[in-house]
Amino acid sequence: MAGLEGRPVFVLDQVHGSAIALDRDAAGGGIEADGWIVGGRSGIFGVFIADCLPLFLWPRSGAAAGVFHVGWRGAEAGMPEKAVAAMRERLGVKPSELCAAIGPHIGACCYVVGKDVAARFHPGSAIQREGKTFFSLSRDVARRLVESGVGEADIEEGGGCTFCREDLYYSRRREAAGHMLAFVGIT
Ligand SMILES: [Zn+2]
Numbered sequence: 054m055a056g057l058e059g060r061p062v063f064v065l066d067q068v069h070g071s072a073i074a075l076d077r078d079a080a081g082g083g084i085e086a087d088g089w090i091v092g093g094r095s096g097i098f099g100v101f102i103a104d105c106l107p108l109f110l111w112p113r114s115g116a117a118a119g120v121f122h123v124g125w126r127g128a129e130a131g132m133p134e135k136a137v138a139a140m141r142e143r144l145g146v147k148p149s150e151l152c153a154a155i156g157p158h159i160g161a162c163c164y165v166v167g168k169d170v171a172a173r174f175h176p177g178s179a180i181q182r183e184g185k186t187f188f189s190l191s192r193d194v195a196r197r198l199v200e201s202g203v204g205e206a207d208i209e210e211g212g213g214c215t216f217c218r219e220d221l222y223y224s225r226r227r228e229a230a231g232h233m234l235a236f237v238g239i240t
């Protein structure tokens with residue numbers, strides 16, 4: 054949290070949707086959204102994550118950032134595409150100028166979904182194994198980012214699987230309690 058000590062923390066009423074809040078609208082609470090666009094207001098802007106995917110976007114130059122909570126419902130609602138569009142509309146950042154990072158979330162190693170869920174996504178996001186369907190949320194999100202104009206080489210993924218790595222992370226599916234805060238802030 055270098056440079057952010059003592060700053061106010063703003064969170065959202067997350068609804069697994071695709072609404073995005075602006076830093077200047079941040080208040081004590083009551084904003085129903087699953088992402089933040091931060092263009093310069095001081096503070097820590099966070100989304101809670103536990104198995105869902107934290108997506109970070111920022112321009113290669115300039116002080117701005119976005120953080121977004123993306124589960125399969127958010128992906129289906131087009132959150133990655135809307136996040137890229139919001140960075141352009143609200144901050145004037147072109148998709149080709151964006152860097153993206155995908156943080157820890159439940160990985161394709163552990164994420165079993167029903168065939169009905171898998172059928173709503175690109176076939177490349179589903180992996181058949183041992184008679185089950187495993188879903189790669191990161192593959193789906195990355196594909197949506199690339200289709201929105203973000204360079205494939207500008208998308209990084211790190212942190213691993215929240216379900217396997219109980220030494221590191223909370224997992225909603227594993228223990229049904231606990232969250233992690235993924236946040237951005239401009240210093
Ligand atoms: Zn795993």
